[in-house]
Amino acid sequence: MLQVLALAALPMLAGALLPWVLLRPNRLAPGEYLRLPPALLALMVMLALLPLLAARLFPRLTWAAAGLAVVAVFWVLGLQTRSALVGQAEFARASAAAGVWLSGLGALVAVYGAGLLLVGRQRVLAWAWLPAVLALVGTGHLSGWSVLIEARNEGPRWVQELAQHLRLVGTALGLSTLIGVPLAVWAAGRERVAVAVLGLANAIQTLPSLALLGLLIAPLSALSNAFPALRAAGISGIGVAPALTAMTLYALLPILRNGVVALRGVPAGTVDAARGMGMTGRQIFWRVQVPLALPVWLSGVRQAAVLLVGVASVAALIGAGGLGTYIFKGLQSAAADLILLGAVPAALLAIGVDAALRGLEVWLGRRFGRVG
Known part of the structure; x- marks a missing residue:
């Protein structure tokens, strides 16, 4: 010390x-x-x-x-x-x-x-x-x-961008969880499926975030031109739609990987004991496997949430808004104060999200006898 x-x-x-x-x-x-x-x-x-x-x-x-x-x-x-x-x-x-x-x-x-x-x-x-x-x-x-x-000069505009940043992160995390949880459950007991799913998610993760956002511009623009209803719904090559698509794809890997590892890590003896007590497969999954796997699985959700806070900042380049707006505005005008106005709150947000989910993770680990 x-x-x-x-x-x-x-x-x-x-x-x-x-x-x-x-x-x-x-x-x-x-x-x-x-x-x-x-x-x-x-x-x-x-x-x-x-x-x-x-x-x-x-x-x-x-x-x-x-x-x-x-x-x-x-x-x-x-x-x-x-x-x-x-x-x-x-x-x-x-x-x-x-x-x-x-x-x-x-x-x-x-x-x-x-x-x-x-x-x-x-x-x-x-x-x-x-x-x-x-x-x-x-x-x-x-x-x-x-x-x-x-x-003070930005005032309400800064609050709007912060709220947009939170919306982007929350929506992308929710979508990636809805997609990643069923895929992890499906892949946990099937080795070939796990290799394919994790390999695809890992390949997406290797792409730079800015490159992935750029790759989505052309197909989403084509879809919005081909289907006017999509354009009316706000889906286009720039804006929120490609940002949410890229962020959701980025967040899949930690949720999938930790989900598969967590479900496979449930002790076989515990599952056998539950089966010996007469539990059905559905009961074993919800009452035994999910509670024991949840702390480790939540660790993946935490990693995805922190990752999304950073990716959401980059999404400002394609008009999705968020705190990245100030970062790139400051870079364009060589104004360090504007950069800090976006970067510092984003960093504090990432630290806060990580601390909150880590606390929940530790609490669940103590409650169910495992720490993720």
Whole structure:
């Protein structure tokens, strides 16, 4: 644990010495890098070493020292961005520079190291910094940070794109589950079927997502031209239809693979015991095989959901909407703040989905005696 905290101090110390804010006259123009003033530089150096010192002298308070370092990164960022914008035009932007990102990385590593000292329910203390950071955002302390300025300017449009992103992920995950679950059940007891189905799903998975989206444009355009009813229903070569088709195909492999492995992994002795108790084949499947296979199967659903969050971002290139809209808009205009406006929420969404489904997976594993 001390090694982790020592490793965390290195990027924090480097970050304190590097530029902290990039001040630009507008979103696209080149800007000027600003460093920390001496007082704040000394503060960040002290906070970089504080978790390590706390671990040596007051181990029970290491989590507080690490959390304080995280909060300090955002607090200093708010001070510096607002100070940089004083006297600037309305279109001026103050972005986080390399010092912020390195310091934030080191602080989060320190939080991880401090969490190693906590046990059981005490581990929640490692997240004590999060309400403080949210309070800084809510009180407007970070109002000068360019990412939040862009978020305010986008407003309802950003909420619409987030909702579209969630719709794409949820719909594709539902379709892939509806297709993948029966196929996995069918393939679990038939080796040739399993080889064929898994081979096809694996072949689809090897295609780059952008290439698959491009390959779907021509056939879906032809179908919409041949059948006006499909065009009236919104199916065409670009938009939601090819995006959902590609996402559904991408999500099939983890659901199929884990389903086959989970069903085949049910102990034969358990199935024989159930049959000896007089259960029918249908009862054995629903009351024995499915509950025991569910934790491992859900692991495949979790992998598919996280995969879909990323693929949905790429789908914005063909007009499907979602958070990828900001990523590609930012790339086209070299506006890093817009990229972050799409990329950071997408990453947090993937982490949240993974954590929620992993928790459900562990709970089911404990309930039915297996952990996926």
